[in-house]
Amino acid sequence: MKTTVIKINPTDNVYVALTDLKKGEIVNGIELQTDVPVKHKFAETDFAPGDLLKMYGLTIGKASQPIRKGEHITTFNVKHVAESYSQRHPVSTWNKPDISKFENRTFQGFHRPDGRVGTANYWVVVPMVFCENQNVEVIKNALLKELGYAPTDKYRNFTQSLITAFKNGENLEEFVFEEQETNAEGKGLLFPNIDGIKFLTHTGGCGGTREDSQILCQLLAGYIAHPNVAGATILSLGCQNAQVKIFQEALQKVDPNFSKPLYIFDQQAIGNEDEMLQKAIKQTFAGLISANRNIRRPASLQHLTLGVECGGSDGFSGISANPSVGFCADLLSALGGKVILAEFPELCGVEQELINRCISDDLAEKFLTIQNAYAKSAEAVGSGFDMNPSPGNIKDGLITDAMKSAGAAKKGGNSLVSDVLDYTEQASKPGLNLLCTPGNDAECTTGLAGSGANIIMFTTGLGNPMGNPICPVLKISSNTALSEKMSDIIDINAGLVITGEKTIEEMGTDLLELCIKTASGEYKPKAVLLGHDDFIPWKRGVSL
Known part of the structure; x- marks a missing residue:
């Protein structure tokens, strides 16, 4: 017989419905008082207001009104309450699973100078502040398609097909889009060992609290030091809260011996936007040549x-x-x-x-x-x-x-x-x-x-x-x-x-x-x- 309910822990006092259940059904000796939708719970016993409900062996709520045995548990009859906690009662060991199947296994990864191993090989372009988002987009538009990392724009092709159908007088309700094969993986042909160039635009770096900018610098340091990242290009306006120096200090803390290619461009120091963008694109291209030398090796x-x-x-x-x-x-x-x-x-x-x-x-x-x-x-x-x-x-x-x-x-x-x-x-x-x-x-x-x-x-x-x-x-x-x-x-x-x-x-x-x-x-x-x-x-x- 197919199982229709489950009680996760022996100490629980609610059941989980594995399929839609109907009022009047008898399940595990309990007559359902209401319909119980799949994935929902019903009461194993009668609850008075204030009684605690248990799942996974833990308190997951309390009855806010009387609940009958076999009744659907809902937000109308149960309110949130959680287990309390206090001092530590140490668990010194745990039952480790059998790992014999995996003990000598390896994966093919990208080995980095700090000893970590990446599961991918990306170049990252990131602004220190949202003011540089547009310039990051310019670099993105300049590099992705030309280097083979931009997938075919399926929905742009869809729109063009709709325009053609409209001009030809076709009934759009009967229109069927013939999808063309796409380069969905975005694997560049010029740099086959690079999985992609990623552009991390965001809304931070200035205007919020100084703590926000400090944390953003720490986060960006974690991304650029990440084993899946081969190198990075950074655009800074110059006057923002998220100063390059703060980022560099955070990066030093994450990886004291950081040695990946890292190119930083300060727009206010350079002055001319076109000059900065050309320098950034040229240097990024040179970095990609270097990053492409990385190959997967066993780890x-x-x-x-x-x-x-x-x-x-x-x-x-x-x-x-x-x-x-x-x-x-x-x-x-x-x-x-x-x-x-x-x-x-x-x-x-x-x-x-x-x-x-x-x-x-x-x-x-x-x-x-x-x-x-x-x-x-x-x-x-x-x-x-x-x-x-x-x-x-x-x-x-x-x-x-x-x-x-x-x-x-x-x-x-x-x-x-x-x-x-x-x-x-x-x-x-x-x-x-x-x-x-x-x-x-x-x-x-x-x-x-x-x-x-x-x-x-x-x-x-x-x-x-x-x-x-x-x-x-x-x-x-x-x-x-x-x-x-x-x-x-x-x-x-x-x-x-x-x-x-x-x-x-x-x-x-x-x-x-x-x-x-x-x-x-x-x-x-x-x-x-x-x-x-x-x-x-x-x-x-x-x-x-």
Whole structure:
């Protein structure tokens, strides 16, 4: 008989519907009092107002009114409340997974002077301030198409076809666009060892707080020192808050022996805009010649730094995709690699577990200090972590932040926490690293790459067209319906866990295999092929 519900932890008092359930059905001896949509939850027992609801063995909310056994759990009868947390109760060991299949495996990566290994080879062009965005766009237009990195503009061709059809008097409702083959990968023919030139325009560098500019400089230093970056071109206006000197100091801190090609152009010092642009294009071209000499060579899996993230989550994310990524993360941690778990607003309610897994009291204290400060900054403007779930999350079964967080944290697996990082700090220690970022998807991926992730796994239950300019992003769907509906953005379907076709361990193993292929350049993630190059620095304001 097909399983229709699941109770995730024996101590839970709610069930998750694996399919649409109807009022009056008997499920596990419980008569349903209401319809229960797929991915949503229903009560295992009667709840009085104030009673706590449990999922994943954790508190995920409390009843705001009486709830009958077999009744649908909704935002109308449940309010957010999360587990409290206090001092560390150390967990000294963890059950490492069997890594025998991967112990002698390697990937083909780009070895950098600082000892790190890239999974790609990019050149980066970035402004120190938004005033230079237009000049960055000029360089982009000058280089991409001529060097073979600009994919065929499908939608421009579509518009031209519409114009032709209109002029020919065709019925546009019956018009069918004949798509031509495109260079979606954007692989340059002149420089075959360079994966692309990335242009990181942004809205910062001046006009905000000095702290914003300082953090932007630190983030840009992380990107330019990143193992996936071969070299960089920087445009500075000259008078902005984000001074080149601040950036250089940040870069020195990230990599004291930095030796990649780096070209900086100050418009106010040079004077003539045309002169600056010609110099920048010429020097960038020379840098590309140098960067093209880099080739892929074998590297052990300990050189992988996996960033994990979820976006557009649903009621299945914490049951299929996230724990599968978590098992992959545990495999990599056991192999000596690094894993970065971010999105601090989506760790609400699992703080105690993470505190206990920290390898020292100092790390636990750092995590608590950052998490508490973040929560208070949200509350100070009338918000809070409880406001994190989006309308899409709620519609698909994630009705409280504690429920969402309990599932989101599964991406980090079960290993010990080897380090705690504030935004822009670099991951340098093998094992699980906690990185403070918002739950906002683009700000999170931007931060993960900035702290050294050279590959990102992004789980989604609703679908999310997002990537990163320098770090390949793999999309993992939590359910089969999404994988089929949005096959153009999904790389692998963890919905097979829901249907029972794969175990979490089998799916996690498949994910590590895909990670190795991606790191070697043998597999191009859909986000890379579609040019999803999202870059949004966090300004440390309240972003959930």
